[in-house]
Amino acid sequence: MAALPKVDKIWMNGELVDWDSAQVHVLTHALHYGSGVFEGIRCYETPTGPAVFRLTEHMERLARSAKMMRMELPYSVEQLVDATLALIAANGLKSCYIRPLVYRGYGVMGLDPLPCPVDAMIAVWPWDTYLGEDALKNGVDAGVSSWRQRSSNALPPQIKGTGSYINSSFARMEANDHGYAEAIMLNEAGMVCEGTGENIFVVRDEIIVTPPVSDGILEGITRDTVIALAQDLDFDIIEASMTRADLYIADEVFFTGSAAEIVPVRSIDHRAIGTPGPMTLAIQEAYFNVVRGLDSAYEFWLERV
Numbered sequence: 001m002a003a004l005p006k007v008d009k010i011w012m013n014g015e016l017v018d019w020d021s022a023q024v025h026v027l028t029h030a031l032h033y034g035s036g037v038f039e040g041i042r043c044y045e046t047p048t049g050p051a052v053f054r055l056t057e058h059m060e061r062l063a064r065s066a067k068m069m070r071m072e073l074p075y076s077v078e079q080l081v082d083a084t085l086a087l088i089a090a091n092g093l094k095s096c097y098i099r100p101l102v103y104r105g106y107g108v109m110g111l112d113p114l115p116c117p118v119d120a121m122i123a124v125w126p127w128d129t130y131l132g133e134d135a136l137k138n139g140v141d142a143g144v145s146s147w148r149q150r151s152s153n154a155l156p157p158q159i160k161g162t163g164s165y166i167n168s169s170f171a172r173m174e175a176n177d178h179g180y181a182e183a184i185m186l187n188e189a190g191m192v193c194e195g196t197g198e199n200i201f202v203v204r205d206e207i208i209v210t211p212p213v214s215d216g217i218l219e220g221i222t223r224d225t226v227i228a229l230a231q232d233l234d235f236d237i238i239e240a241s242m243t244r245a246d247l248y249i250a251d252e253v254f255f256t257g258s259a260a261e262i263v264p265v266r267s268i269d270h271r272a273i274g275t276p277g278p279m280t281l282a283i284q285e286a287y288f289n290v291v292r293g294l295d296s297a298y299e300f301w302l303e304r305v
Contacts, residue, residue, distance in 0.1 A: 004125050007091040011083050011122040013074070016090055022121065029104035029116040034163020036103030037065035040197075040258045041084075043124070043305065045094040046293025051302035052088070052098065053258075053291045054221050055081055059100070061221065065159045066102050071118050073102060081303065084122055088305045097127035097259065103162070130197070130259035131181055136284070139266030139275040140181035140255075142195070144244050145171035149185040149193040149216050157193075157216045168196035182255065184247065184268065187216040192242040198260045199223040203252035203279050208237040215241055222256040222287075225301070229286045235279060244269075252277030254284075262287050 010022040030036040039062045043052045059077045066073050075083070084098055105119040131140055147170045150157060155164045168185075175183035175196070184200060185193045192211055194200050199220040201210045208230055211217050230237040247253060253265035253273050262284040264275040276284075290298040 004127075007093065007096075007125055009087060009090050010124075011087045013119055013121070014083075016087065022123070024119075025106040027109060028106045029109070029113055030162060032109065033104075033111065033113065034161065034166070035069070035071075035113045035116070036101055036162035037062060037069055037071065037160055038099060038101045038162060039160060041098035041100070042258050042261075042291070043088055043093065043096045043098060044291045044293070046302070048293060048304075050088060050094050050096075050305040051293055052084065052305065054225070054301050055084060055098075055303040057221050057224075058258075059084075061160065061219070062100055062102065065161060066118075068156060068159045069161060070114065071102060071104070074118055074120055080120070080122070084124075085303065085305050087122055088124055091124060093124060093126065095126070096124040099123045101162075127259075129261050129263075130257070131255075131263050135181065135263045136261065137276070139264035139273075141179070141267045142182045142184050142253075142255075142265050143175050143178055143180040143269050144247070145174055145183040145185050145196075147171040147174065147183075147185065149187045151188055152216050157218050158213070160218060165197075172196040182263075182265075184244075186244065189215075190243060191215045192244065192247060193217050194220075195255050195257075195260075198255035198257035198263070200265075201226065201254050201256065202242060202246060202250045203254075203277060204246070204250050206236065206251075206279070208235055208279060209240050209242060209246075210237070211242060212239040220256060222258055222261070225287065225290070226256050226262070226283055229283055229290070230279075233282060233286060235283075247271075252280045254280045 009016040104116040107116040171183040
């Protein structure tokens, strides 16, 4: 995988700093114990200039993650939104990926993070869709992971925390070793949860099903978007628990996420899925029309740079 493309500035603790100067001390608490929360957001080029998709909702989720981690945000949601828009403008980007991170900084060492300061940063850079352009068109092969989703009573999946994603990294490495582009994780009860960095939707008999939050998934903002778009398209969509067998007999399966966007799944554990299916393609088209500013009905989801 290629190195991140550099841009001019990164926002750190209220200031724009040069990309190469955006550094932290090696004894930063988050580096040792994973004590950070983050977001993944996209800015899209539209006919009237760059616009960030559901930026405020992402920053609100960041604040919720910080609250669950007992981290007092040093900036308000509004300040983080303004900083993001200013950072994109300062770097002259028409489209980009956005990574806000709030983390326990340099101060003390040990498992109790509360004495450490809370730092914040926002980085932006050009980044194509997470699983690749071919994945958007032709789908990906996925496999059910032997690694289970982290338990709600161990590391709550509702927290988008840095340390939590070690679990996802294990599953992703295993999937790649087996020749799959992505893994599908089950919870400890064997119910379908999500991909390593995406939510999942299953279509059978023209009904779209996605796991409920109570089964241990991240409350995805793209997931929420897809539910709204599906309803507006007059599709039947429900939240319900599923087993891995439901994946094998599905008519369509697709992943959703800010980084991955809307990705069809063409096979699961070497069982072929009918993809890209008509409902997946309809939702994918609606989604890209919205984020690219081509559907005025959803303008309220776009925050202009």
